[in-house]
Amino acid sequence: MSRKVALTGASGFIGQTIAQRLCQAGMKVRALVRTSKDIPGLHHPDISLIHGSLENTESLNRLLEGCTGIIHCAGAIRGSRREDFVPTNVQGVSQLLTVCLSQPSPPRFVHLSSLAAREPSLSPYAWSKHEGERVIRQQAESLPWIILRPPAVYGPLDTALLPLFKLAKQGIGLQLGPQEGRFSLLHVQDLADLVVSCLEEHCPNSSVYEVDDGTPGGYSWESVFRLINPDMKIRLPIPLKFLWLIGKSNEIMARGFGYSPLFSTGKVTELRHQNWVSDSLKARQELRWTPQIPLEEGLRHLFASDSLNLSNRI
Numbered sequence: 001m002s003r004k005v006a007l008t009g010a011s012g013f014i015g016q017t018i019a020q021r022l023c024q025a026g027m028k029v030r031a032l033v034r035t036s037k038d039i040p041g042l043h044h045p046d047i048s049l050i051h052g053s054l055e056n057t058e059s060l061n062r063l064l065e066g067c068t069g070i071i072h073c074a075g076a077i078r079g080s081r082r083e084d085f086v087p088t089n090v091q092g093v094s095q096l097l098t099v100c101l102s103q104p105s106p107p108r109f110v111h112l113s114s115l116a117a118r119e120p121s122l123s124p125y126a127w128s129k130h131e132g133e134r135v136i137r138q139q140a141e142s143l144p145w146i147i148l149r150p151p152a153v154y155g156p157l158d159t160a161l162l163p164l165f166k167l168a169k170q171g172i173g174l175q176l177g178p179q180e181g182r183f184s185l186l187h188v189q190d191l192a193d194l195v196v197s198c199l200e201e202h203c204p205n206s207s208v209y210e211v212d213d214g215t216p217g218g219y220s221w222e223s224v225f226r227l228i229n230p231d232m233k234i235r236l237p238i239p240l241k242f243l244w245l246i247g248k249s250n251e252i253m254a255r256g257f258g259y260s261p262l263f264s265t266g267k268v269t270e271l272r273h274q275n276w277v278s279d280s281l282k283a284r285q286e287l288r289w290t291p292q293i294p295l296e297e298g299l300r301h302l303f304a305s306d307s308l309n310l311s312n313r314i
């Protein structure tokens with residue numbers, strides 16, 4: 001009989017890819033979704049939609065019915081103050097853990113944190129991801145858990161990095177971080193493969209893993225631009241003051257119009273941090289996972305017209 005796995009954040013950029021990858025691995029997926037909109041990435045006979053949210057215990061109980069594992073991918077990534085992130089990234093984790101622990105057979109808990117959790121003082125988002133991890137360490141009791149800390153993730157459906165990559169492809173390189181800053185990257189398919197590995201019996205429990213695409217020392221903005229467009233004509237290092245002004249204006253507009261900003265002053269502080277390099281050696285050794293998609297190849301597929309078929313190739 002196929003294994004049943006629960007997935008939160010299934011409607012999101014990373015969640016949709018994970019849902020498809022779990023199905024490819026022969027699992028039945030119970031996917032938590034808040035929206036009533038149709039999500040083409042979740043059209044699959046082995047995916048059952050459970051409508052609800054992290055705030056709703058009844059829907060979480062339905063989500064976990066008969067599941068031997070849960071991938072917790074739901075997260076708030078937009079906002080400007082701690083209180084914008086706490087309900088999902090801290091209280092949501094706690095609520096989900098409580099429901100997991102109340103199951104007759106508690107499932108293995110795989111948590112999508114972020115490399116940002118390494119630097120909680122940088123922004124409200126980073127702090128909330130750090131707090132989410134703390135909640136797991138304190139509250140998980142006998143529940144087997146793994147925390148993954150991905151760096152910036154790219155791939156089809158991404159709304160954060162993809163616009164920058166597209167602009168670079170057209171010859172304009174907007175450098176948002178410091179010249180000497182370095183960062184790791186990971187293709188969303190590699191992350192989805194890793195998540196599937198985390199459900200295996202051989203995986204250690206109660207461990208935190210940083211992950212990356214296996215490039216030692218990560219990338220500079222310059223090296224990414226060179227890969228996207230070797231003939232790039234315009235490189236624009238954006239001054240910190242200007243970025244901060246945009247972040248601040250966005251926050252004020254967001255408050256006025258009642259939306260959650262993706263680009264905030266907190267995001268600026270994250271972007272200006274010099275070291276976002278992760279090291280996936282521990283993950284590769286202990287989780288028996290090897291990233292398969294070097295940046296050059298990931299970018300080629302991203303820009304190719306059949307980029308959405310990448311999942312079929314791997």
Ligand SMILES: NC(=O)c1ccc[n+]([C@@H]2O[C@H](COP(=O)([O-])OP(=O)(O)OC[C@H]3O[C@@H](n4cnc5c(N)ncnc54)[C@H](OP(=O)(O)O)[C@@H]3O)[C@@H](O)[C@H]2O)c1
Pocket residue numbers: 008009010011012013014015032033034035052053054055073074075076077087088092112113114115149150151152153154
């Ligand atoms: N993208 C990256 O580069 C990156 C890097 C490191 C870590 N991460 C982490 O990976 C996870 C997924 O990120 P993403 O980029 O895929 O973001 P995303 O596209 O915004 O997806 C977030 C998902 O979480 C759901 N969600 C948010 N609050 C929820 C709540 N209270 N109850 C139920 N569902 C809720 C959203 O549902 P709706 O569709 O209804 O809003 C959506 O499905 C997050 O935890 C993020 O912190 C992302």
